[in-house]
Amino acid sequence: MKVIILMIFFISTIIHGIIKILPGVGINMCGFLDIAVFLGYLFFSLLHSVIYKGIKNTTLLSIMIIVIMSSLFILFAKFHLLFFSSAGISVGGVPVFIILWFIPIIYNAISCSEILFGRKFSLTNRLIDSCFSSGLAAGYLAGVLPIIGGQTNWGTIGYGAYFNTSPYVYLIFFAAFILIIMFYYLLEEKSFSSPYSSFFLRNLPIFFYIWLFLMAFVTAIVKHEFGLAFSISAIMFPLILLCLYFFNFYIKKNSKGVL
Amino acid sequence: MGKRVKRISVLIMVGCFFLSWIEHFVERFLSFSGISTPVWLVVYVTVLLFTYTIIHAILNLGTRSFFLFLLITIVIAFFIELLKVKSGFILYGQLMGPSFLGIPLLLPLWFFILIYSAYSTTNLILDIPLPSQKVSLIAFLSIFDSVVLTSWFTMEDAINVTLGSWRWARSGDYFGSPIIIFPIWVLSAFCVSFFYRLIERRFVPSSRLNNKFALARHLPFFSYSWLNLSAMVGTVAVKMSGTMVVGLFTTLPFMLAGLWRLNNKKFIKEIEK
Numbered sequence: 001m002k003v004i005i006l007m008i009f010f011i012s013t014i015i016h017g018i019i020k021i022l023p024g025v026g027i028n029m030c031g032f033l034d035i036a037v038f039l040g041y042l043f044f045s046l047l048h049s050v051i052y053k054g055i056k057n058t059t060l061l062s063i064m065i066i067v068i069m070s071s072l073f074i075l076f077a078k079f080h081l082l083f084f085s086s087a088g089i090s091v092g093g094v095p096v097f098i099i100l101w102f103i104p105i106i107y108n109a110i111s112c113s114e115i116l117f118g119r120k121f122s123l124t125n126r127l128i129d130s131c132f133s134s135g136l137a138a139g140y141l142a143g144v145l146p147i148i149g150g151q152t153n154w155g156t157i158g159y160g161a162y163f164n165t166s167p168y169v170y171l172i173f174f175a176a177f178i179l180i181i182m183f184y185y186l187l188e189e190k191s192f193s194s195p196y197s198s199f200f201l202r203n204l205p206i207f208f209y210i211w212l213f214l215m216a217f218v219t220a221i222v223k224h225e226f227g228l229a230f231s232i233s234a235i236m237f238p239l240i241l242l243c244l245y246f247f248n249f250y251i252k253k254n255s256k257g258v259l
Numbered sequence: 260m261g262k263r264v265k266r267i268s269v270l271i272m273v274g275c276f277f278l279s280w281i282e283h284f285v286e287r288f289l290s291f292s293g294i295s296t297p298v299w300l301v302v303y304v305t306v307l308l309f310t311y312t313i314i315h316a317i318l319n320l321g322t323r324s325f326f327l328f329l330l331i332t333i334v335i336a337f338f339i340e341l342l343k344v345k346s347g348f349i350l351y352g353q354l355m356g357p358s359f360l361g362i363p364l365l366l367p368l369w370f371f372i373l374i375y376s377a378y379s380t381t382n383l384i385l386d387i388p389l390p391s392q393k394v395s396l397i398a399f400l401s402i403f404d405s406v407v408l409t410s411w412f413t414m415e416d417a418i419n420v421t422l423g424s425w426r427w428a429r430s431g432d433y434f435g436s437p438i439i440i441f442p443i444w445v446l447s448a449f450c451v452s453f454f455y456r457l458i459e460r461r462f463v464p465s466s467r468l469n470n471k472f473a474l475a476r477h478l479p480f481f482s483y484s485w486l487n488l489s490a491m492v493g494t495v496a497v498k499m500s501g502t503m504v505v506g507l508f509t510t511l512p513f514m515l516a517g518l519w520r521l522n523n524k525k526f527i528k529e530i531e532k
Contacts, residue, residue: 116516117519128515128518132511170508174507226438230438231505239512241402242512242516
């Protein structure tokens with residue numbers, strides 16, 4: 001299982017890197033590679049979640065994401081905040097791939113927060129955890145949505161003060177993620193403990209996020225969106241600093257969260 | 260220092276912090292109404308914030324360390340501002356009050372308020388025994404300080420340019436501001452923090468705030484969080500809400516990590532035992 005997860009993760013990141021870097025030298029990649037990366041990250045996240053959270057919790061989280069994000073996207077489409085021009089299969093006007101894409105985004109954000117803060121079940125800690133995870137996921141969207149919009153795939157309708165997108169979309173995403181994660185925390189099976197103790201495997205979500213931010217940064221540079229590239233690096237820096245602290249100073253002392 | 264003096268100092272410190280909120284409310288209200296901020300309001304908030312910072316720094320670091328920290332900050336901030344002004348990179352407006360050699364006198368004071376907040380926030384989040392002796396660790400802490408400080412500046416620069424506190428000679432890609440200013444802020448803050456933390460190693464830590472309530476002990480962290488929240492509202496008030504997105508997601512991890520640390524002090528002590 002461990003080898004399969006690592007293989008899926010590394011193959012997906014390599015293809016992802018190729019897709020993002022090659023347009024910079026004038027080579028455009030086929031759309032099916034995007035789908036391959038999406039499927040790779042989706043399966044990596046699901047398998048990772050199954051071994052660290054259990055099948056019940058994984059199913060619960062996936063259902064919550066699908067239900068709440070679908071409702072949100074229907075609202076977005078109704079109020080003309082987002083468009084979906086060529087986003088693949090859709091059910092009831094909601095693009096399936098995009099909704100499923102939020103499973104890796106939200107699951108890995110939750111894992112990053114659990115790695116940094118540890119798993120504690122008091123309401124205040126859960127609220128801080130969910131705000132941190134949601135900030136990470138919505139912060140990533142703030143790095144990619146302005147670019148995705150320009151690729152005529154899906155994105156925010158072209159107006160607004162944040163690189164031609166509406167700043168309030170990100171606040172709505174942020175609030176929606178908090179809602180999903182808090183509901184998940186309330187309903188999850190808390191007694192599950194994973195038999196896997198591999199340091200590298202456990203911390204893949206951190207690498208996942210740093211890689212996503214890096215790729216968003218590279219894409220912004222390739223498209224000469226330097227202001228956006230700076231914004232992405234500014235959002236990414238706190239995560240990198242907290243992780244550096246985690247990896248360098250506390251890892252041997254305390255594996256139950258470092259901060 | 261007598262107990263009574265200490266108690267009064269803490270009260271003044273917390274009082275100054277809450278009184279400074281008035282300025283934020285008034286300034287944001289004026290911005291929403293399209294009225295420019297008067298100079299006296301900027302002087303008022305600077306005096307209050309500087310007063311609480313002085314008291315906190317003296318109680319927390321000791322008088323000698325406080326003066327050293329202040330001196331390092333003023334010298335480095337003044338030198339870097341002088342370079343920026345003389346090269347024509349930045350032009351300060353009247354809103355920042357009286358100036359010397361084109362540099363507003365309030366600026367080094369603001370820099371001290373901010374770097375001290377960042378320094379305290381880093382110490383709270385990372386909770387590493389101070390003073391740290393390893394140079395590599397000091398360098399890491401200083402980078403952390405500088406990023407904490409600059410994260411606030413991602414919003415505040417746009418607000419100040421719109422309000423007319425300063426303007427850039429050439430506009431840039433980050434909502435009209437040149438991106439290079441942010442590395443300059445990181446570098447300036449890094450230098451101040453690094454030099455101070457190096458010198459700090461020679462002193463025995465003797466905080467007089469250890470027995471005080473969390474708000475007083477970690478006032479710079481609350482001040483940092485408050486300034487961030489106020490700046491988020493400010494960006495909307497001056498119609499620069501794009502920078503709010505960056506500011507929110509850049510400062511949020513630091514604010515949450517600090518809150519988490521405050522919320523789990525007892526828990527961490529239990530683990531350590």
